[in-house]
Amino acid sequence: MKVQVEELSPIEKKLSIEVDNARVAEELSRAYSNLGRQVRLPGFRQGKVPRRILEQRFRDQVEDEVIQRVVQSAYVEAIREHNVEVVATPQVTNSGLKPNTPFTFEARVEVKPKVEAKDYVELPLTKSDTAVTDEQVNEQLERMRQSMARLEPVTDRDTAASGDYATVDFDATVDGQPFTGSKAEGITVQVQPGELVESKIAALEGVKVGESKDIDYAFPQDYRVEEVRGKTARFHLTLKGVQKEIVPELNDDFAKQSGIAQSLDELRTKLREDMEKQRKAQVEGEEREALVKALLERNTFDVPRAMVERAMDSMLRGALQQLQRSGVDPRQLNLDFNRLREDMREKALQEVKGTLLFESIAVKEGIQASDADVDARIEQLANEAGQPVAAVQKYFKGADERLGLALRLREEKTIEFLRSRAKYS
Numbered sequence: 001m002k003v004q005v006e007e008l009s010p011i012e013k014k015l016s017i018e019v020d021n022a023r024v025a026e027e028l029s030r031a032y033s034n035l036g037r038q039v040r041l042p043g044f045r046q047g048k049v050p051r052r053i054l055e056q057r058f059r060d061q062v063e064d065e066v067i068q069r070v071v072q073s074a075y076v077e078a079i080r081e082h083n084v085e086v087v088a089t090p091q092v093t094n095s096g097l098k099p100n101t102p103f104t105f106e107a108r109v110e111v112k113p114k115v116e117a118k119d120y121v122e123l124p125l126t127k128s129d130t131a132v133t134d135e136q137v138n139e140q141l142e143r144m145r146q147s148m149a150r151l152e153p154v155t156d157r158d159t160a161a162s163g164d165y166a167t168v169d170f171d172a173t174v175d176g177q178p179f180t181g182s183k184a185e186g187i188t189v190q191v192q193p194g195e196l197v198e199s200k201i202a203a204l205e206g207v208k209v210g211e212s213k214d215i216d217y218a219f220p221q222d223y224r225v226e227e228v229r230g231k232t233a234r235f236h237l238t239l240k241g242v243q244k245e246i247v248p249e250l251n252d253d254f255a256k257q258s259g260i261a262q263s264l265d266e267l268r269t270k271l272r273e274d275m276e277k278q279r280k281a282q283v284e285g286e287e288r289e290a291l292v293k294a295l296l297e298r299n300t301f302d303v304p305r306a307m308v309e310r311a312m313d314s315m316l317r318g319a320l321q322q323l324q325r326s327g328v329d330p331r332q333l334n335l336d337f338n339r340l341r342e343d344m345r346e347k348a349l350q351e352v353k354g355t356l357l358f359e360s361i362a363v364k365e366g367i368q369a370s371d372a373d374v375d376a377r378i379e380q381l382a383n384e385a386g387q388p389v390a391a392v393q394k395y396f397k398g399a400d401e402r403l404g405l406a407l408r409l410r411e412e413k414t415i416e417f418l419r420s421r422a423k424y425s
Contacts, residue, residue: 003078010113011304013084019074019103027066028097035062063097075107085112088306110304117360119298125290125422128283132275140271141250144258151243158209160242164191166204167241172233180225182233186240196235197223204239212238284415291418292354303352311348316341355411362414369409374402377409 002018032054037047039054054062071092079086086109094105151165160166166189172182187199194200196217203215218232219225248254252263261267316337320330362368374396382392396402 001074001077003082005078005082005084008108009302011110011302013109013111015075015078015082015084015090015107015109017074017078017105017107019070019105021100021102024066024070024097024103027070028062031062031066067094067097067103070103071105071107074105078107079109084109086110087112087304110306112307113301113303113356115299115301115356115360117295117299117357117364120295120357120361120418121421122423123291123294123418123421125287125419125424127424128286130276130280130283132272132279136275137268137272140275141268145247145250145254148254148257149245149247152246154242154244158242160191160204160207160209160239162191162202162205163244164204165189165243165245166191166201166239167243168201168204169238169240170235172235174228174231174233179228179233188243195220201237204237207237207239209239209241212236287419288354288415291415291422292350292357295357296350296353299353299357301353301356303349303356307352308345308348311352312341312344315344315348315351358411358414361418362410365414365417367410367413367417369406369413373409374406377405 001020001023004016006014006016008014032051035054035058036049036051039049039058040046041049041053041057044050044053071094075090075092078084088110090107090109092105092107094103097103154164168187168189169185170183170187172178174182189196189199189201189204191202191204192200193202197220201215203213207213215235215237216232217235219228219230221230223229248257250264255261255264255267258267261270319340323330323333378392378396379389382389385392396405
């Protein structure tokens with residue numbers, strides 16, 4: 001087999017490959033032999049159909065299949081032999097099979113660019129504080145209190161007051177006509193200023209349970225029901241019941257109810273640790289982004305479209321998985337996934353370039369992640385997830401998974417190297 005590699009650009013190469021006629025002939029013989037054992041033709045016993053008959057009837061089909069096999073195997077051999085780092089499926093052209101003639105084809109393919117990072121010492125970074133204040137811990141505790149609040153029926157009065165949660169039935173019309181969603185029963189709303197479409201109705205203050213009240217409400221111009229956008233509706237409201245919000249006291253019982261700690265002091269400590277961890281991760285993410293931006297200002301190069309497309313796919317999957325973890329079904333949001341994905345293109349481009357630059361710096365500086373580093377991270381992941389180390393080791397048992405973790409650790413070490421030599425302000 002003869003192979004000629006031509007660099008069309010830093011991110012694309014053309015492979016001109018010539019396959020010996022003997023190899024093609026062998027593939028043809030094997031293909032016709034397999035076909036002959038399978039087909040049934042009138043006048044011939046199965047497995048005894050002459051090749052010339054098979055060629056007359058199935059030549060195009062057989063040659064197409066042989067071309068596919070020869071191209072696949074020869075292409076793989078060629079990129080391995082010539083160390084071509086392909087990042088996409090090749091575009092292949094060929095002139096077909098010709099008797100007693102070597103088979104030739106061309107494969108154009110996007111390749112990983114050779115990046116030589118420069119000027120990566122003393123990159124500008126802004127020093128950020130990762131400490132968490134007592135005030136921030138108290139704010140988080142208050143958010144937890146509010147999230148754990150419960151509603152209880154009001155028993156000492158029968159009139160709605162500001163701040164109450166009211167249960168109502170309503171019947172609404174626009175220009176005397178009902179509309180989509182214009183009638184409902186047992187709806188809970190808050191008695192406080194705000195938008196009716198956000199379940200806030202201040203006009204219920206002072207209304208007794210069992211009484212009704214009519215109010216007018218102008219729907220927003222961007223309301224989801226098109227037939228009432230910007231129109232004013234008349235709502236007939238009937239108050240069915242009144243509840244008040246009970247927020248738990250900040251004490252040891254509250255800590256136990258949270259399921260996080262057994263005492264308030266322990267809860268404060270754990271919240272602070274979690275918040276510091278989150279703040280550290282946030283700062284590290286911001287610094288990584290700043291390092292990438294600074295590196296890109298000093299290093300200009302092109303990257304293959306295929307690498308960017310894969311990064312976009314990965315980012316979209318991550319976004320959708322985050323929604324699902326939050327209890328939101330993305331399919332119910334009527335999202336334009338193609339547009340959402342396209343909006344990620346610039347970010348994906350920067351991510352691909354940043355990864356290549358970090359890789360180049362790691363090579364130049366001899367930064368590596370050892371097997372011991374990988375094992376230590378697996379143990380850390382197991383501890384953080386509350387899982388047995390053996391279970392997490394099983395996930396990273398495959399060579400690809402372990403390599404992926406090693407590359408992630410190498411990048412983390414590279415970023416730490418850049419931080420240690422950055423110019424902070």
